[in-house]
Amino acid sequence: MKTILVPTDFSPAAENAAKYAVELARYTKSGVKLLNAIKVPTETHMAAQVTWPLEGYPTLKRDADQELKILANRLLFRNEERKDTVFQPQISYSCLAGNVADTVKRVAKDHDINLVVMGLWDTSKINRFLAGSTSHEMIEKAELPLLLIPPHAKFKPIKTIAFATDFSMGDINIICSLATLARAFNAEILLLHVFQEDDQHSVSDFLSTVTNQANYPNIYYRGIVAGDIDTGLNLLLEQRELEMFVMIHRRHNLLDRLFNHSHVQRMARYSSLPLLIFPAVNKAIVL
Template identity: 25%
Template sequence: MRTFIVPTDFSINAQHASSYAVQLAATLDARIVLMHAYEEPVAISDYELSTIHFDTMKAHVLQRLNERKQELHATYGDKVPISCVTVNNNLVPHIQKLYESHDARLVIIGLTGAGMANIFLGSNTLNLVNNIGHPVVVVPPLAVFRPIRKVVFACDMKNVAATVPAEKMKRILQVVNAELLVLNIQHPKQPSPEMEAEKETLQKMLEGIPYSFHCVHKRNIIAGIKDFVREQQADMIVIIPKKRDFLENLIRPSHTKAMLFRSTIPIITIPLDEE
């Protein structure tokens, strides 16, 4: 059985993401690992922080996780197995260990803040997307669950052999059983002499999965993506983080790609293979 790892900070948007995760797991015969990373309290003296206090904190977090588990089962039924995990500090290495021990396929997280000024789990989420080395599904607050049938991948079609993690993308598409729509946005009358060669390379890389190629002429790339997603009634958007400061760049007000994170459908980041 596949495993989806769902970190939570018990916020409203985290609850929304866990609800989405359970519904997705139900359609894909997967189980959920619901987890929370907490920080150990700072002791004023060497004697103040005792094992009893630490165990009490851990027990409280575990109780809240189990309460959320009960809420999810009460709402969506108990078809999806849910286990609860508490960890202290260092979210990223703990999730990496869960990937290895639970045969995990996805991390599913939520967002907070209309302008992405604050991201769910703060810097931990930035570290997660940049460093986890595995696909991460980001669930916007307005996203409504529906089975994933079409996934849009906006690609500039430049050096696809080095910039498209095809094998990871194929594994995810096989997990969600979806069709891939490769979208290339071009300015009107923009020449592309190398396009055919790049398309042939991409075709070989994506062999074995259903996909189609679409070229749209738009002056505004973000508007073109949004229009295409709406016209195709797509269920998810793929983004390939190519830089380690990927999300930090996205949340800058001047960065138009931040508009994608106001989407009403989930976004999945699939990292490139390490060089």
């Protein structure tokens, strides 16, 4: 069975993301696995001061396991209160030593993980786990689709998924992946594109290929001519009510990472919509 992985630090934003993941799993017929990452610093001496010793790890792990059990039971109880006949996902949990991105990678390798769902930090309450640097590291290192949930976003059955595309052939695999998610809700996939100049020929070729490969009827297209991509995307997003926004994160070289934020990272910081980020991959991923 497919499994949705939910990193958590037990903060309100992280629990909100876990609730969203459980609701999503009900429709996609997936399991949910909670993960807490305990960062264990190396023991180094600095000016007569020693960092937290490794001997404290068992205590931290015991406390984290207890918190994970409480959270899992709370999510299960909330799910069991529902009287409908929609699929009831199983909820498991684990606690590992390491940073968030690395522990996610390890768990994904050992389990059938198809999606990572993570709380997006609240700019008014920056906390240890959901700080911007952590979400940016997850975006940069992600090998699986990463769904970022804003602090106050609540789950709604998905009617429209918007995907920002540049018409590259690699985007076809992402659209095929999105079709597996959209089918669970019978949702529309809305393809968005910002032109620097009008080019209907590339639109026609791309949409023809999408139709042939995605095998999903509810795919539509909207485009806008604008000089600035971020402004154009914001204009397009304001014109439709959406439940999810999708982008691809393509890794930059070192200089780009040092001096520029990508469009994805800017959207992650300010988006009020759940933001689904795909790594640039050469195959479709079943969601």
